[in-house]
Structures are given as structure tokens and as C-alpha cells.
Amino acid sequence: DAGVIQSPRHEVTEMGQEVTLRCKPISGHNSLFWYRQTMMRGLELLIYFNNNVPIDDSGMPEDRFSAKMPNASFSTLKIQPSEPRDSAVYFCASSFSAGRAYEQYFGPGTRLTVT
Amino acid sequence: SQQGEEDPQALSIQEGENATMNCSYKTSINNLQWYRQNSGRGLVHLILIRSNEREKHSGRLRVTLDTSKKSSSLLITASRAADTASYFCATAFTGGGADGLTFGKGTHLIIQP
Numbered sequence: 001d002a003g004v005i006q007s008p009r010h011e012v013t014e015m016g017q018e019v020t021l022r023c024k025p026i027s028g029h030n031s032l033f034w035y036r037q038t039m040m041r042g043l044e045l046l047i048y049f050n051n052n053v054p055i056d057d058s059g060m061p062e063d064r065f066s067a068k069m070p071n072a073s074f075s076t077l078k079i080q081p082s083e084p085r086d087s088a089v090y091f092c093a094s095s096f097s098a099g100r101a102y103e104q105y106f107g108p109g110t111r112l113t114v115t
Numbered sequence: 116s117q118q119g120e121e122d123p124q125a126l127s128i129q130e131g132e133n134a135t136m137n138c139s140y141k142t143s144i145n146n147l148q149w150y151r152q153n154s155g156r157g158l159v160h161l162i163l164i165r166s167n168e169r170e171k172h173s174g175r176l177r178v179t180l181d182t183s184k185k186s187s188s189l190l191i192t193a194s195r196a197a198d199t200a201s202y203f204c205a206t207a208f209t210g211g212g213a214d215g216l217t218f219g220k221g222t223h224l225i226i227q228p
Contacts, residue, residue: 004157033215043158043203045215056215091157097214103148104216106157 004107006092012113018080021110024073025094033093033104034067034077043091049075050097082114120219121204127225134191136222138204139184145207147180148216149189152201161189161202194226 005024013019025032033048047057049069057067064083069075079086089111093104122137140147146165150158164171164180164187171178177190191198201223205216 035218042220043218045217048215059215093158103160103163104158105160106150108157 004092004094004105006090006107006110008110009108010111010113012115013082014115015083016081017114018078019082019086019112019114021077021079021090021092021112023075023077023092023107025075025092026105027073029094029096029105030072031095031097031102032069032075033095034075035091035093035106036088037091037109038088046077079112082112084114087112087114121202121222123222124220125223125225127227128194130194130196130226130228132194134194134198134224134226136189136202136224138187138189138219140187140204140206140217140219141185142206142208144182145214147178147187148205148207149176149178149187150203150205150218152203152221154200158203191224194224196226196228198224199226200224 007022031050034046035043036046037043046059047067048055052069065079067077089109091106091109093106095102095104120139128134146163148163149161151161152158162173162176162178164178166182175192180187201221203218203221205218207214207216
């Protein structure tokens with residue numbers, strides 16, 4: 001299995017531009033998570049989906065952030081418009097939850113720099 | 116907000132020694148997990164311990180959980196240079212389905228050859 005796939009791996013953009021991050025979870029997994037990692041705030045949960053349905057988006061910092069999961073094999077995290085404080089590493093993770101505690105599998109991350 | 120707090124923030128030991136990292140959390144949990152992150156990489160799951168368990172082993176890893184003190188420890192025995200990484204504890208509130216994890220800020224472990 002290829003694991004969780006994220007693209008792009010690096011993104012540099014100017015303030016005000018739209019940014020779209022992509023994630024392909026592990027085949028067969030039914031839960032998908034988006035996290036953000038910064039030096040100041042550490043790892044933060046932004047949003048997660050179960051069976052393609054958003055369950056909890058309370059971690060999404062502002063309305064500028066949105067996430068979709070149109071099918072079981074693809075999710076996007078969009079920032080519009082982007083700001084310098086959005087610079088961070090964004091991780092996607094997936095898991096298979098079937099009524100018990102589970103582990104999450106993380107992708108390699110997308111390093112976003114907003115200038 | 117951060118649920119877990121790891122201690123120490125940084126740890127440097129000689130290869131072959133044991134490394135112990137601690138984690139404290141604030142609210143009731145269903146399970147606690149430890150992850151490793153190598154520089155510039157994603158996180159890798161190490162071990163999961165449920166709230167009704169007190170100790171768990173996996174290879175050179177030993178995890179303990181004290182729910183009365185809301186704390187956990189990760190012990191790595193006979194450390195190797197390849198163990199150099201950041202280690203995070205993460206808590207989950209429910210275990211019946213998907214649940215986002217709340218991470219601590221991590222312990223940066225350096226194993227000196």
C-alpha cells in the first residue's frame with residue numbers, strides 16, 4: 001500500500017491567493033483527518049470526516065478555510081484568501097474505525113509558505 | 116488547545132541507554148497514543164493504550180497509563196541512533212468510531228552515538 005498521499009509536498013504562494021491541498025487516504029479507510037503543525041501551536045486538528053461526512057470542523061480557524069471529501073478516496077483543504085499566518089505544515093491522516101479505538105496513518109505533509 | 120504536555124521538551128542520551136518521556140493530560144480519555152516524527156516527515160504510530168489498561172509493551176517500547184494522575188510514560192529501552200526523533204502523545208475522547216486526536220507539543224529525543 002502506498003500509504004496516505006498528499007500533494008503538493010511544498011507550496012509557496014503570495015498573500016491573498018487561493019491554496020488547495022490534496023489528500024488521498026489509504027484504500028479501505030473510512031475516516032480522514034486534517035491537522036496543522038506549527039512551532040507555536042504544535043499539532044492541531046482542523047477537521048475530520050467519517051464515511052465522507054464532516055463530523056467536527058471546530059478546529060478550522062476561520063471561514064477562509066474549507067474542506068471537502070467528495071468520495072472515499074479524495075479530500076481537499078482550501079484556504080481562500082491565504083495569509084502569512086497560515087504558513088505551516090498540513091498533514092492528512094486516515095484510519096479505519098469499526099467501533100473500537102484505532103491508530104491513524106499520516107501522510108508526509110504539505111509545507112505551505114505564504115509570503 | 117493542547118490536551119497533552121510532554122516532559123521533558125528535549126532529551127539527549129547516549130546510545131544504549133534508556134529514554135523515558137512523560138505525558139500529562141487534562142480531561143477524561145478513551146485511549147492514549149504515542150507517535151514518532153522524524154525531522155521533515157509525517158507522524159508514525161507507535162503504540163495505543165486504552166483507558167482500562169495500565170501497561171503495554173511493543174518491542175523496545177513500554178507505555179504506562181495512570182488515569183488517576185492523568186499521565187502516561189513512554190520508555191524506550193536500549194536506545195539506538197535511529198530513535199532520534201520527536202515523540203508525541205495524543206489523546207482520544209471516544210473509542211467507538213472516528214475521533215480526532217489532541218496532541219501534546221512533543222519531546223525531542225537525541226541519541227548520541
